[in-house]
Amino acid sequence: MPPTTEKKIRVVVAKPGLDGHDRGAKIIARALRDAGMEVIYTGLHQTPEQIVETVIQEDADAVGLSILSGAHMTLVPRVLELLREQGADDVVVTLGGTIPSEDVKELKELGVAEVFTPGASTEQAVDFIRSAVRS
């Protein structure tokens, strides 16, 4: 049997914007870590620039954004744009929060891989990131 040398998935969990609701972000960060991923949590109140810088520095495979302030239509497109500018548009971008369904559609068109809304399980998030990064 070959040794399991598969590289660990590296995920940045980020809180863009001004809201301080970090319950979800912290739960997701723990669940991803428990699932064997390398997790970098940015902490609160990050600008899109700070987040993208962390993603690049940490050579992350995925970034999970958590926003509950209603500012997602401003912040998320900017993160996507900055990732593209940095040539890092292969990074899987997911979003969690209270996101109305019309916005989900628009954000996916812009390049967000998946949006997790209230009631989504950590298992769904873990499975999604694992398969999106490996594919």
Added chain:
Amino acid sequence: MATTGRRPTDPDRWEREIFRAAPERDAPFSTMSGEPIKPLYTEADLPAGVGGDRDPIGLPGEYPYTRGVYGSMYRGRLWTMRQFAGYGTAAETNRRFRYLLDHGQTGLSTAFDMPSLMGLDSDHPRSEGEVGREGVAVDSLEDMETLFSGIPLDEVTVSMTINAPAAIMLAFYVVAAERQGVPADQLGGTIQTDILKEYIAQKEWCFPVDPAMRLVGDMIEWCSGQMPRWHPVSISGYHIREAGSTAAQELAFTLKDGLTYVEQAVARGLDVDDFAPRLSFFFNAHIDFFEEIAKYRAARRIWARELRETFGARKPESWRMRFHTQTAGVSLTAQQPLNNIVRTAIEALAGVLGGTQSLHTNSFDEALALPTENAVRVALRTQQIIAEETGVANTIDPLGGSYFVEALTDRMEEQAYEYFARIDQLGGMVQAVKQGFPQHEIADAAFRYQRELESGVRRMVGVNAYTEGDDLGPEILRIDPAFEVEQVRRVQRVRERRDSERAQRALVSLVDAARDPARNLMPLLIEAARADCTEGEMVSALQTVFGSYREAPVF
């Protein structure tokens, strides 16, 4: 001895012979905080000393206030129905306020947007996309005047949920009222100001912990002299619970925060009886009905004891814990949202049976967005149904003496004191917060709960049980992006029109005063408000002396 055919009331025998005769269903039988619950509570579970000199239950309006802070409770006056509202510009929220007052609401409660909570003006680059989204944008005195325009501030009590920049908002409010012809000493209401719980849970801050604590002290001191009807701090467990704490953690951390403010004010030389009657509390009403009721009852008893026995307060008003309650936002589900009306009703009932002084009921669509007007009306009507139809307000503390409720109240109290001891070992709450102790305890509890939910140990209707048949997505409130553009223009206009020399002088004096810890900053903030300085300018000025805060990102 005559035999009646009855056997003596022996709970152990009952459990052995009667209860165990049939198997129990497969369920956790514990509170949502994980506290195990027995199949039956009896007289043997009542606290020691009932009916004695140091009766832990007592009577309403008497020490230790377990049964309620007032002698007449809802027989005298119903709780205040106070719905939290705020979005868009001040003019928009002013319209929502008037709508609520027209529908029988009896007090106002203001939600501020994220930039306002963080001390940033609406035209700050970091405010982009956030202005007016989760609350109302207030940048200046002019916004505060618009917010309460046409609302008589000497008649309505107003609550403002803002913490790090609370002193600045209070300054705006005092000057706005003054311009309505209402002096500060006639203003009734509450400003949250509970900065400790910001570092613990809500995480909206402007300054490091120590200078932020000084600002709280300045407000308590200033209000005790100038605003006798005002509550300068509302010590809040709400956000602690929403962040994922257990009921016992909410109780313990909130009370310890409160005791820390008292300690600090006493250390400044204030007489405890001069300010303690103006402290109030704010708790969550979560879905585990009896646990919540026990929490409120334990909170009253602990506060009364600590104020009387630890701080030597002599006035009964200082011993009385009065509190506002809000139903649990976090208990609402995006799935089958109409079910949230039922959840909110049960939670609100717990608040009422727990003896709350005022209540906010959440709207059923709040797991999706800010509430629509229709949803807000249903939420308010829920309170009115409890008050007018159910009969629960006919007698005071109808659950007092319930074996179960009294036993759970005791257990809550015990758990709170266990936490107090751990916090004291860390050097008190300020130290514990700096070390991230309550933050970590809450994150652990939140994670544990999520695990229980995902493993199916805990069931949530519509989420991991009975998931078939989702309601049609209700109509949701969309915040018009034009509000942001308008608000940015407003704050820029304020800066253009004002006497800039006067504004500059006010900010320079503020910075000078901030350097001297012995000076109270309230009068300087009021002058800055009069000079049309903006919130962001005042916060930035103070940050030149105080610095800013960044939390270590741990999970």
